[in-house]
Amino acid sequence: MTTQTISGPHAVLQAQARWRAAEIAFWLATLLPFVLAPDYLVLASQVAIAALFVLSLDLILGFSGIISLGHAAYFGVGAYTAGLVSVHGWGEPLSGLVIAGIASGIWGYVTSFIIARFRHLALIMITLGLGLLLQEAANAASWLTGGFDGLQGIHTWPLFGKIDFDLYGYTAYSYALAVLFVVFVAARRIIHSPFGLALRGIRENGARMPAIGASTHSHIRTIYTIAAVIAGLAGALLSQTTETVSLEALGFQRSADVLVMLILGGAGRLYGGLIGAVVYMVARDQFSGLNPQFWYFWIGLLLIGVVMFLPNGILGGLAFAAERLKAAARKRPPVSAP
Amino acid sequence: MQKVVIGCAGAFFGLALAALGFYPAAAADAIKIGLIMCYSGQFADTATQMDNAIKLFMKQNGDTVAGRKIELIRKDTGGIAPDVAKRLAQEVIVRDHADILGGWILTPNALAGGDVSAQARKFMVVMNAATSIITTKSPYMARTSSTTPQLNYTLGTWAAKNGIKKVYTMVSNYGPGIDAETWFQKGFKDAGGQIVGSVRFPVDNPDFSAFVQRAKDVSPDAIYIWVPGGAQPAAVGKALAERGIDTNKTRILGQDALASETALKSMGDGALGIITVSNYDFNHQSKLNAAFVKAYNADYHRNPDFFSIGGYDGMHLIYAALKKTGGKTDGEDLIAAAKGMSWESPRGPMSIDPQTRDIVQTVYIRKVEKVGNELLNVDIDAVPNVKDPGHAAK
Amino acid sequence: MLSVLGMLFDGIAYGMLLFLMSVGLSVTLGMMNFVNLAHCSFAMLGGYVTVTLMNDAGWPFFATLPIAFVAAAAASVVLERVFFRRFYHAGELPQCLLTIGIVFVSIAAAAYIYGTDQQPVQLPDYLQGSLHLMGLDFAVYRLVLIAIALAITVLLVVTVEATRFGAKVRAAVNNQRMARGLGIDVDTLFAVTFALGSGLAGLGGALAIAMLGLDPSFALTYLIYVLIVVAVGGLGSIAGSFAAAMLLGVADLAGKYYIPAFGSILIYVVMLAMIMVRPTGLFGRR
Numbered sequence A: 001m002t003t004q005t006i007s008g009p010h011a012v013l014q015a016q017a018r019w020r021a022a023e024i025a026f027w028l029a030t031l032l033p034f035v036l037a038p039d040y041l042v043l044a045s046q047v048a049i050a051a052l053f054v055l056s057l058d059l060i061l062g063f064s065g066i067i068s069l070g071h072a073a074y075f076g077v078g079a080y081t082a083g084l085v086s087v088h089g090w091g092e093p094l095s096g097l098v099i100a101g102i103a104s105g106i107w108g109y110v111t112s113f114i115i116a117r118f119r120h121l122a123l124i125m126i127t128l129g130l131g132l133l134l135q136e137a138a139n140a141a142s143w144l145t146g147g148f149d150g151l152q153g154i155h156t157w158p159l160f161g162k163i164d165f166d167l168y169g170y171t172a173y174s175y176a177l178a179v180l181f182v183v184f185v186a187a188r189r190i191i192h193s194p195f196g197l198a199l200r201g202i203r204e205n206g207a208r209m210p211a212i213g214a215s216t217h218s219h220i221r222t223i224y225t226i227a228a229v230i231a232g233l234a235g236a237l238l239s240q241t242t243e244t245v246s247l248e249a250l251g252f253q254r255s256a257d258v259l260v261m262l263i264l265g266g267a268g269r270l271y272g273g274l275i276g277a278v279v280y281m282v283a284r285d286q287f288s289g290l291n292p293q294f295w296y297f298w299i300g301l302l303l304i305g306v307v308m309f310l311p312n313g314i315l316g317g318l319a320f321a322a323e324r325l326k327a328a329a330r331k332r333p334p335v336s337a338p
Numbered sequence B: 001m002q003k004v005v006i007g008c009a010g011a012f013f014g015l016a017l018a019a020l021g022f023y024p025a026a027a028a029d030a031i032k033i034g035l036i037m038c039y040s041g042q043f044a045d046t047a048t049q050m051d052n053a054i055k056l057f058m059k060q061n062g063d064t065v066a067g068r069k070i071e072l073i074r075k076d077t078g079g080i081a082p083d084v085a086k087r088l089a090q091e092v093i094v095r096d097h098a099d100i101l102g103g104w105i106l107t108p109n110a111l112a113g114g115d116v117s118a119q120a121r122k123f124m125v126v127m128n129a130a131t132s133i134i135t136t137k138s139p140y141m142a143r144t145s146s147t148t149p150q151l152n153y154t155l156g157t158w159a160a161k162n163g164i165k166k167v168y169t170m171v172s173n174y175g176p177g178i179d180a181e182t183w184f185q186k187g188f189k190d191a192g193g194q195i196v197g198s199v200r201f202p203v204d205n206p207d208f209s210a211f212v213q214r215a216k217d218v219s220p221d222a223i224y225i226w227v228p229g230g231a232q233p234a235a236v237g238k239a240l241a242e243r244g245i246d247t248n249k250t251r252i253l254g255q256d257a258l259a260s261e262t263a264l265k266s267m268g269d270g271a272l273g274i275i276t277v278s279n280y281d282f283n284h285q286s287k288l289n290a291a292f293v294k295a296y297n298a299d300y301h302r303n304p305d306f307f308s309i310g311g312y313d314g315m316h317l318i319y320a321a322l323k324k325t326g327g328k329t330d331g332e333d334l335i336a337a338a339k340g341m342s343w344e345s346p347r348g349p350m351s352i353d354p355q356t357r358d359i360v361q362t363v364y365i366r367k368v369e370k371v372g373n374e375l376l377n378v379d380i381d382a383v384p385n386v387k388d389p390g391h392a393a394k
Numbered sequence C: 001m002l003s004v005l006g007m008l009f010d011g012i013a014y015g016m017l018l019f020l021m022s023v024g025l026s027v028t029l030g031m032m033n034f035v036n037l038a039h040c041s042f043a044m045l046g047g048y049v050t051v052t053l054m055n056d057a058g059w060p061f062f063a064t065l066p067i068a069f070v071a072a073a074a075a076s077v078v079l080e081r082v083f084f085r086r087f088y089h090a091g092e093l094p095q096c097l098l099t100i101g102i103v104f105v106s107i108a109a110a111a112y113i114y115g116t117d118q119q120p121v122q123l124p125d126y127l128q129g130s131l132h133l134m135g136l137d138f139a140v141y142r143l144v145l146i147a148i149a150l151a152i153t154v155l156l157v158v159t160v161e162a163t164r165f166g167a168k169v170r171a172a173v174n175n176q177r178m179a180r181g182l183g184i185d186v187d188t189l190f191a192v193t194f195a196l197g198s199g200l201a202g203l204g205g206a207l208a209i210a211m212l213g214l215d216p217s218f219a220l221t222y223l224i225y226v227l228i229v230v231a232v233g234g235l236g237s238i239a240g241s242f243a244a245a246m247l248l249g250v251a252d253l254a255g256k257y258y259i260p261a262f263g264s265i266l267i268y269v270v271m272l273a274m275i276m277v278r279p280t281g282l283f284g285r286r
Helices: A002-017 A021-029 A032-036 A038-062 A073-086 A095-116 A120-142 A170-191 A195-203 A216-244 A252-266 A270-290 A297-308 A313-331 B004-023 B043-063 B083-096 B107-118 B132-136 B148-161 B175-190 B208-215 B232-242 B261-271 B287-300 B306-325 B331-338 C001-034 C039-057 C059-080 C092-114 C140-162 C163-173 C176-181 C186-212 C223-233 C237-258 C260-277
Strands: B031-037 B068-076 B100-103 B123-126 B141-143 B166-172 B194-201 B222-226 B251-255 B275-278 B342-345 B348-352 B357-370 B375-388 C130-134 C136-139
Touching: A002 B342, A021 B357, A032 A038, A032 A073, A032 A170, A038 A216, A038 A252, A038 A270, A038 A297, A038 B083, A038 B348, A073 A095, A073 A120, A073 A216, A073 A252, A095 A120, A095 A170, A095 A216, A120 B100, A120 C059, A120 C223, A120 C260, A170 A216, A170 A270, A195 A216, A216 B083, A216 C176, A252 A270, A252 A297, A252 A313, A270 A297, A270 A313, A270 B068, A297 B175, A297 C092, B031 B043, B031 B083, B031 C223, B043 B100, B043 B287, B043 B306, B068 B083, B068 C163, B083 B100, B083 B107, B100 B107, B100 B306, B107 B123, B107 B132, B123 B306, B123 B331, B132 B141, B141 B331, B148 B251, B148 B275, B148 C163, B166 B175, B166 B208, B175 B194, B175 B222, B175 B251, B194 B208, B194 C260, B208 B232, B208 C001, B232 B261, B232 C140, B232 C186, B261 B357, B261 B375, B275 B375, B287 C223, B306 B331, B306 B342, B348 B375, C001 C092, C001 C140, C001 C163, C001 C223, C001 C237, C039 C059, C039 C092, C039 C186, C039 C223, C059 C186, C130 C140, C136 C140, C140 C186, C140 C237, C163 C176, C163 C186, C163 C260, C176 C186, C237 C260
Parallel strands: B031 B068, B031 B100, B100 B123, B123 B141, B166 B194, B166 B222, B222 B251, B251 B275
Antiparallel strands: B275 B357, B342 B348, B348 B357, B357 B375, C130 C136
């Protein structure tokens, strides 16, 4: 009995952490564009980058209940850092990526002290305000950031010193996908660790967690910093693969977009954000290709439609449907066991 | 249950992108122009005006050049988004096999597009973005709009030569505004004028009365104002009226957008006497322009503006260059054909500088006057053959 | 010294505008916890109604204002009945997604119907120019704006504080479940309040276009300002929204005038400082 209670939660976590066949299928499917849509690899690379960014938001919003309307701040810090490193003569992508992650992580850690103290609307407005402040600061510091015109002169060296970034986006997609996968595996581990469990506790009831001896604030600071690092990596990927950074990397629009992608896919499920990013980016590309002027109308309808019929996002809706099917299947055979 | 879901999702991820691969390819012998502009969002109207003019040009001149059909592929950047602009440029070249890149309204996007033009060796025509350095980004690029230095340096010199001794400048505090301020002040000071004060206000400034008051306090001969188009020119006009600025005593100087058609309508008589510099206005008096404005109105029920003319002449340049190359679309051939090309546009005589690939044109100084019942920009002076002083400075 | 007074006057007029556009959102958020990011779409609708009536039908400016109010209120009732009411208990994330979707649709619809260009707004002559009083210039339109906003504030306060309807609203904002328990039909009450709030946004939009301009991106551009006012003022508080709007209007203008280099930052700094000191807003209870 006692051994069971001790090993119980660990066993649950371990069971959750096991890789499922469907997950492996998912990741194999991400390779399909190479074969089936080689003309769309540039888009695919930006989808992967968006997915990484959404994953970062999912860690704080979906798993820890920290809502943010200013998450682009960390994306932008990463993007500008990677860009600046390159402009100042060091265009090696992998080390640039690491430096960018560290920079956005530092900014995340510093701001996390403020973030951890607030919730709800106050938190939304504080993240929004901090994001807008940073964007204005970047506009003012045009000697450093290039201001409105964007940072000029970014040049990314070939990957591993050998593989050039081509016009077709082969390198860009491979690179972005690899980083996404590695970060995803790490995020998955975090979620299925006791720390991850504590985060969900904070999401469900932030006031009760300290009562059972969990330090809410320090947990929030930790996950917020981790999320900031990931957002920074996404930003760095974008500036390295496109060799451009401008103020909109820090902007409200990007913060709002990533929030929309996450809710669309389903927050609090690792794959929800990824699905949301794919659906939103592909839909946007297709709608705007078909109707460059009024595509907002269709994307708006898409959002309304999804939220009307799948209030927990696409993945949430699918999971609900699957559960219903399974429950129906369970009911049908007569119960023989005692 | 998760399994099924994630499996479905994974297949979807792959298929969503894969499905895109099966579009029917368009006719192979057409010449394709990728128009990359901000069709939606804050700057959507700019794209609308430019797109209208492009359609009009093709209606008037046919959609076949040198025996090949011209096909447009429109792509929306949704605003300032160099990463998106760059991707769209890559995609129209890689996927749609576009031969020419056109459009380009915003500087950051045009700079990003320049990289693609250079890498893919494609002819690129900048039809609006006005920062000087853009054309240095790719050797296959030409411009048919204007540059900020070209207009503002000219205005500065003109002001100093026309009895204005002391000027107060106020601009929006971001790239284009600062660029305009720099070049106006340079032109004005080079010609002997004196700047008695300057202020840069935030970009999203909804209310200008405070700044107009500030300028009024130092009583200059003229106030130079640069704001982006959209809601702001009208707001400036309101502030001028509220602060009781008499444009006969204190001249108001600015660039085209300050006295755009909508701005004048909103400002009313308060706009009388505002002096602006521009490369084009629908009220410019010439036979060619009268015909252009008439045709434009017939199709789109509004007047063309300087965005329209950039698109119209951009198409002219593309057509003329293609005629010269006999329909060959290599970047080298087209830019060689474009260099030094000159023609008569509704805006007046214009040409492409063979050295810088930038535009050379007549710059007009206009004053808002009441003609009949309407407020119009009336040309009061013209400076012919102005090159971009930004390039010369380097 | 004189310019300080002038500044205050301009800032207050700007604040009044912000107040009109945000008070409805504050009350509905406070009552139902419904995050309505489409609030500024109603303001935009009001603006377009006024522009259409003035420019195409030749109506006088003032006559268009009630129509702007009614149009926005009517549109909000339709949306509330069809969409919003299903999401009152759905949590803030689906609400965000729904209302952002509505914002996108409204922007595209406005662009489709009215075109993407700025709508010209020509005020009648008697609203232009300024009055000279005690050595100061008072812009006529700003005076009118302040007068209208003050009248509406008084009307609102009286309604909320002194009528039966207002008592119900206050009860529902304070404790929705208790109010239900007392037999108050909170759903209908909310629908009415929602319509009033959106109507005020429409009126605010109609009054704003002469100062802020109008194009399809209006629905997003001013959303941030409205959110700031609501958060700083405190949810569900008319007095809070009023104070916050005044404070932010004056701070914004003063910042832009005295320290233009940091002018655009000041409003955010003020907001951050206010929220850090009072996370529930100036007059917020929760």
